[in-house]
Amino acid sequence: MKIALCIKQVPDTTDIRWTENNTIQREGVESIINPYDVFATEFALNLKSELGNVQITAFTMGPAQAEGMLRKVLALGCDEAVLVSDKKFAGADTYATGLTLSRAIRTELPDFDLIVCGQFAVDGDTAQTGPNIANFLNIPQVTYVKDFKEFKDNKLILTRELEDGIETVETSLPSLVCVLTHDYEPRRPYINGIISASRKQVRVCGLDKLSLPVEKAGLRGSPTYVSKAFRNISAHNAEKFVLTKDESVNLLKEKLENLGVLKNA
């Protein structure tokens, strides 16, 4: 089975700093692998260890620095890595990103059986790129995937974690899955993995390698654009009380009475 694993480098959103003008300070913010892509990577590596004959090619679209993240997943056990990178890809929205990645997969791994993505990226949180790729490659998609149960007769049986329960579904291959979560701890690289990863090549794939017209890439190829961005500031009045235990309990009671929550008090 040939797997294309799509991952993304994102700024650490727990560590966002603001400039005086309420814009996000991008300099000096650490980049991490998108947390949902850690689950996606784990999902692909688990398929590899359970099924044996699996080859994983990791793809990412981003600047040259994203190679470091690809090296990390190579060290975890991915076999190949492709850095989809070109200045002309800059400013791409999810539509242009999905189109570019789908062309890169078609060029670099045309005989793929499965594409594995994370469900969301924590910076944009759109959950759109995976389904976009599936549409452009005209293959089925399964989103909100929790785990795989079985692979037989070229069909993958998966569980999906949804807002009202757990679905078990079957998909034929080729297919695309978006991984939401996992029950097990993500693995760490072995020293052997790090050594062998340093010997592996990260292939770079620019616009000239893809059958993609320049007007379909990056900002130009994006149907959406940001017209304004602003800091999210709360409308609630922060009133803070430091009281004794009994006073705190009474305050809570009084507030809930005033708000009509405690009707019989």
Next chain:
Amino acid sequence: MPNLDNSGILIYAQLTRENYIHTVFFELLDKAKELAKKLGSVDVNAVIFTTPGLIDEYKESFKNKGVNKVFYFEDNKLKDYSTEYYSKLMVDLVGVIKPEILLIGATNQGRDLAPRVSSALATGLTADCIDLDINEKGQLAATRPTFGGQLMATILCKTYPQMATVRPNVFKINQEDSFVETEFVSCPVNLVGMKNHVRLLEFKKTVDSIINDLDSAEVIVTGGKGLKNEKGFELLRRFASSIGASVGATRGAVEMGLAPSCIQVGQTGKTVHPKVYIACGVSGAIQHTVGMENSDYIIAINNDENAPIFDIADCGIVGDVFEILPEFIKK
């Protein structure tokens, strides 16, 4: 520039597993009527996928809601949601009626369907919006949180239809009847030569009734990592039941295994806006607050005086939940 070929707003009327129209449809509908007015009283239409013979049952649900046309596809193949079938038919419909705006609820199903449809139509999609408006040029201005909720971005779309998804419970239903004659239009189900590659084998409901009502709850009590363990969460549940509140959890608490993910409130969980929201042992990470800051009144109890939750709480109580809650329940 508004495109004159493209007119009207189309809303996806998702059916739940129990075959009810999802409430998010009615929330989107009321918002769409506002937008339609700003666009010069354009039509507000709905699309629904169902099985033969059921459409009459839905006619009542659409009555006096202000929907101009309900486009319906009925076929036994549409019984279970199928990304491939539903997106194909939605694309067919959009090709014929050419709406200028297409709105879809950001449920699991909606977020599976919408990007598939938008990319097939080569148009833009803005996910998980918290506000929709029409700007001075007549474009859909869709505002959504990004960067874990710390930044709000207003996004415009150069192509038609302009698509957006909105989570359940973000917009309020205004309950006003509007007396518009609703026309029901049967649409041809053309799935010739298509195969559905994903088959539903089994569904196991995990949401129980106690926690299922976060969407409509007037009072929500939420626990964070500060509750430490299952005993802490048990205390939270007792507190909640003593005041008739529903229970929510932060992502941290869910990741610690203290609560199921279906009651998670926050950017990757639910968006709620109860009358009263009581955060217990919740630090107030933006990831969480973006899902609850529209609550009418927020009470926070946390022993860390510097917890960011206090910045957005109307009443912040610096104290130990393990001391305050048992004492409160006793009284």
